[in-house]
Amino acid sequence: MKPRVSPPQFHGRLHDARTATSIGRWLGPAFAVCFLTGLISHFTQHPPGWLADAMPSRPVWGYRLTQGLHVASGTAAVPLLLAKLWTVYPRLFARPPLRSLRHALERLSVAVLVAGALFELATGLLNTAQWYPWPFSFVPVHYAVAWLVTGALVLHVAVKAPEIKAHWSRRSPGTLALPAGDGPDRRSLLAAVTAGAGAVTLTTVGQSFTPLKDLILFAPRDPDQGPQSLPVNRTAVAAGVDRFDAERYRLVVRGPRPFTLTLDELRALPQHEAELPIACVEGWSRSAHWTGVRVKDLVERAGAPAHARVRVVSLQPRGGYRVSEMGHAHARDPLTLLALRLNGEELDPDHGYPVRLIAPNRPGVLQTKWVGRLEVLA
Structure with missing residues (x-):
């Protein structure tokens, strides 16, 4: 034994x-x-x-x-x-x-x-x-x-x-008291x-x-690496919107007074600039210079009530974040833009060409790219 x-x-x-x-x-x-x-x-x-x-x-x-x-x-x-x-x-x-x-x-x-x-x-x-x-x-x-x-x-x-x-x-x-060695x-x-x-x-x-x-040695993202010196998590190819006809693009704005804008009509509207970060849930973030149309101007034109929320819908056919919503604080903030340009250049397809949302104090997954529709919610 x-x-x-x-x-x-x-x-x-x-x-x-x-x-x-x-x-x-x-x-x-x-x-x-x-x-x-x-x-x-x-x-x-x-x-x-x-x-x-x-x-x-x-x-x-x-x-x-x-x-x-x-x-x-x-x-x-x-x-x-x-x-x-x-x-x-x-x-x-x-x-x-x-x-x-x-x-x-x-x-x-x-x-x-x-x-x-x-x-x-x-x-x-x-x-x-x-x-x-x-x-x-x-x-x-x-x-x-x-x-x-x-x-x-x-x-x-x-x-x-x-x-x-x-x-x-x-x-x-x-x-x-503890042992002296060991x-x-x-x-x-x-x-x-x-x-x-x-x-x-x-x-x-x-x-x-x-x-x-x-x-940076071990971080999965370098904030300077990516199209237009800004990282991306989801490319246009991955989202299924890489083949895009700018001539056929229409931004649909739904509300009490709905309307539709072509890309040239969007470019002709008053353009505003903002220095805002993209901050992703994975931990990386980077500030950039954005130029575009204020969302508040578009929803006011559509007859949105002062405290209405806004739904933003992407042209991408599928994906968990192809649709996002904003409360009235974001929708009415003058820094919330439908951006057409990034750092002085037209948006790269991977950054949402022709139009993307950029808003302050908002996660990157909710900064909807390839925007096709805005909906005023009661």
Whole structure:
């Protein structure tokens, strides 16, 4: 009969409560920023009916900032979460596995938290690269799991509050003495984790914070790369609108006084200019100079009431974002344009030639390209 082998015992500074608490000081805020900015992103893209008219059009850089923070905090959380798991994983092998009902609920919440957090960060990173190797729709599942992770995190912090308090600082009462050796020094570990989180942030955040664009190493987008020095996510070929007859183009504006405009008639209308960013959900953003016709002038000509919403319909035959809606704040904002020119040049087909929507404080997926119709909604 073979002798019973005891499970491995873990000691030392890499696997103690104070190290876990120290990393948690950074991981908690990273998750909080990621969650809150994710909520902003979700409700900006998919506002419920009661919220649609409350979505602000200013500041013009609002979505660019919040979505940039969302992706940056999620990216920084990756090395922080891995380090946190390293410090606490020996507890997963503790015996007995379940000591009481309270202990069982605690372990269940930890399992949900760990699995959900890994899922959120992994799928979020793959989304920035526009790679979706799964059968489900990313947006609703990512949103639902974010609430699950947040709930599990709040429960975990509540359960661990006494331990967190005891190890929050070096002089906290109740802090236990630790072995002098055995493994890398805690300060070295924390310095390495901080450097890792800083490095992945600095080498990716330039896709949104363009002053750091020269440091981009791992970001999936370079903000200067693309037609007319502006990236695109969906090309005209992919959207099925690459073969376009400008002579036959008509912009249909539906409302109490509907009308139709040819491309030449659109060009003959008063043209307005705006410096506005394209800010995409994948985390990249870039400001550009746009020239076109104000949407407010078109919908007023169509007899739109002051608080009417506007639906924008693309010429592309299919796609999840071929139709978008604007609340009255965006529709009436003088910076919201049906753009005909980009950086002084006629729009490239990949940027929505002949006409595209550009509006302040709005996700890139809702900046509808290849616009064929505006509809005033009661």
